[in-house]
Amino acid sequence: MNEVGSVGLIAALAFAAYGVVAGAMGGKLRSLRMVRSAERAAAAFFVMITLAIVALEIQILRDNFHNAYVAAHLCPTS
């Protein structure tokens, strides 16, 4: 599940970076295709971030203490 979360984050970063470039280019070149592409990148960014959040929540709910964050902040009784 840690791998899923990390993939979600890095994919979100990639989509965000692409969104910046496509948005700026779409505005500058007045290219509707680029603008649509930037908007889809923004949507994909949202989906990937949500995926990472879900991956972390699942680990919290499963008390997966192999994950450093879960081990640092949770115990089954709290």
Next chain:
Amino acid sequence: MPYVVAILMATGAFFASITFFVANPFGELFMASTAGPRPFQPADGNGLNPLLQYHSMVIHPPMLYLGYVGFAVPFAFAMAALITRQLGDNWIRTTRRWTMVPWMFLGTGILLGGRWAYSVLGWGGYWGWDPVENASLLPWLAGTAFLHSVMIQEKRGMLKVWNVVLIITTFFLCIFGTFLTRSGIVSSVHAFAQSNIGPFFAVFLGIVLLFSVSLLFLRVEFLKSENKLDSVVSRESGFLFNNWILLAAVFAVLWGTIFPIISKAVQGVTVTVGAPFFNKVAVPIGLLLLFLTGAGPLLAWRKTSFQSLRRNFTLPLAAAVVVGVALFLSGVRHFYAWMSLFLCAFVAVSILQEFFKGARTRQKTGGENFLRAIYNLTMRNTRRYGGYVVHLGIVLLFVGFAGQAFQAKTKGLMQDGDELRVKNYVLRGISVVSGDTPNYTFQKIRLAVSKDGQPLGTLEPDRRFYKASQQPTSHVAIRSSLAEDVYAVLAGQDPDTGKAIVEVFVNPLVAWVWIGGFVTFLGTLLAMVPSRVERQMAEMRQAQEAGVGVSDAL
């Protein structure tokens, strides 16, 4: 839109990279062994910080973050408007709800944080001017100024530069707030939120400031006002004063918050600015704002005549004077508390007068009954009347704030049969019990509470020792009413006598802070509902577009 997406994605890219490269929550634990690092899974974790094990903590941080994140949208629209030179009021109209939603969430988050501090920290108050508390207040203040100031641009085409400056300031303060919370650069009760991401935020703040201010300077010639201020006594002036005062509040709170950093950099000594400084500065500013909350809507656009001033101000001022005299005669001598309640009466009556006048007009012209007239009036202009409900919520908040001046407290050692007196309350120890749960061990004292000899029930403050984190905390017991809260804390055990150390506070009017927050929340929701006029205009636009479409097809 393309530049809006680009700006939002640039912000998203920063946060995604920080989360992935610097504070990755998906790091794994490994144990060193002769055969190399092996995956490690401890049997138990460190446990959630005991201070955070409180119900409102489930929604307090998400509310704040919704506020912080939401302000990125109007900022992105403002930057896009600057880039494309489309600097009319389109970007402001488009982002009105996008500004109100984060403003509402941020305000609610701040109040939930206050409720948490009140119920968990055990010092008897809800606002301690802690740097992280201030960090959330700063963008809310700047956002409040922006919400008011955009109305002048919409109505009169003025303050265009000012509006851009305000949204830049608001967004900057949102990032700055996160930076303060997470960097640990100033000591705070929120020390549990610290991490090593501070320097990255500092760089991002620099980039945001450089980019937005440079862009503003490059486009300043496109931001000329379409009108000038006609009179000092006008709605525009009221908004402008409101803006200046809010910005003064931002500066004062910011100065006090970062003073430890500045003093450390300049003198090499960390000088912390405490609550007395903030209270001294913020209370007069808050009272001025409260006055404008009532006076502003009574002023006319462009110019207010003397007759209009007299007509609109007479009743609210008379009501305030009556309340002020009654308070004085009943023994209220604390100047700021008196002034606050005096102004609360002034503002409340000025708002109710607006509802009343509008409803009476509808009654006369449309023959509606009074309640129907109030409903129709509100739904016809939800923005205006929702705003008035928000102002009523602010009045209730100030009623609650004024109560702080009359706080009474006492402290004593108690066991079975011992009594503690505070104001006209008596708290008698019934029993001290100890216990054990899977999460913590605890010691609890049962206190019978009576007021003027009448029994009111029991309070059971306890002191807990959390097993996983090995940390003690006090769990406050509160008996709340509209008039006052009785607030009991079990601070510990006296080592010499073995008796429980009990602190008791009587906090007048605190409930009105939470009620005021709720009314403000409802008012903001109401102001976001599309008004009938808005809906009619949207329908007309749709009909026109459909007509154009048909004629094009023909």
